Amino acid sequence: MEYDEEKIAQLAQHYKAILELLGEDPRREGLLKTPERVAKAISFMTQGYEQDPIQILLSARFREEYKQMVVVKDIELYSLCEHHMVPFYGKAHVAYIPNGFITGLSKIPRVVDCFARRLQVQERLTVQIRDCIQQALNPLGVAVVIEASHMCMQMRGVEKQNSATTTSAFTGAFLTQLQTREEFMNLISHKLR
Numbered sequence: 001m002e003y004d005e006e007k008i009a010q011l012a013q014h015y016k017a018i019l020e021l022l023g024e025d026p027r028r029e030g031l032l033k034t035p036e037r038v039a040k041a042i043s044f045m046t047q048g049y050e051q052d053p054i055q056i057l058l059s060a061r062f063r064e065e066y067k068q069m070v071v072v073k074d075i076e077l078y079s080l081c082e083h084h085m086v087p088f089y090g091k092a093h094v095a096y097i098p099n100g101f102i103t104g105l106s107k108i109p110r111v112v113d114c115f116a117r118r119l120q121v122q123e124r125l126t127v128q129i130r131d132c133i134q135q136a137l138n139p140l141g142v143a144v145v146i147e148a149s150h151m152c153m154q155m156r157g158v159e160k161q162n163s164a165t166t167t168s169a170f171t172g173a174f175l176t177q178l179q180t181r182e183e184f185m186n187l188i189s190h191k192l193r
């Protein structure tokens with residue numbers, strides 16, 4: 001990605017101050033470039049603010065009469081919790097039932113990344129992915145399930161290393177037809193792999 005030099009310089013200044021506050025010496029060799037590296041890393045991990053997720057889907061929207069479920073599962077996901085700004089990570093499973101339009105398959109993970117690379121809570125991330133696909137493709141239904149581990153619960157706080165959180169969001173047929181939702185849940189279920 002391309003970095004905004006002015007923004008990186010400003011962020012780096014702040015991170016240098018943070019290093020000092022933590023009792024570190026930002027002039028020692030190993031840390032000399034750290035403020036700039038961290039500035040670039042946080043910019044990368046929050047680049048979703050600069051992207052338009054609807055446009056991502058529209059950029060590869062094709063007219064197609066396929067009316068069955070399209071499932072993209074096990075999309076790895078890395079986000080930052082908005083409360084502690086530490087990572088939460090896991091998998092997203094996304095499905096939609098086309099209604100005249102399909103989208104390029106790679107665009108689904110791109111939309112997941114676009115929303116994940118912001119400060120998030122897992123619930124909002126789940127709903128934003130759903131709403132974006134519904135709006136861009138007007139499908140007969142959208143389903144999103146996210147399974148994630150939160151490092152703010154693993155490395156600090158309650159310190160639960162093995163807890164995982166599952167969230168889901170549905171529209172259309174996935175909401176109204178139990179059978180459709182079950183088909184999706186079966187397709188993403190780990191037992192099938």
Ligand SMILES: Nc1nc2c(ncn2[C@@H]2O[C@H](COP(=O)(O)OP(=O)(O)OP(=O)(O)O)[C@@H](O)[C@H]2O)c(=O)[nH]1
Binds near residue numbers: 082083121150152153
């Ligand atoms: N619902 C939801 N909560 C989250 C998410 N990520 C982090 N949290 C929670 O946000 C809450 C913030 O609570 P606070 O009590 O203000 O913060 P805290 O004192 O650091 O809380 P602890 O983590 O319990 O130590 C915590 O319970 C976190 O577990 C998320 O994606 N969704």
Ligand SMILES: [Zn+2]
Binds near residue numbers: 081082083084085150
């Ligand atoms: Zn957190």
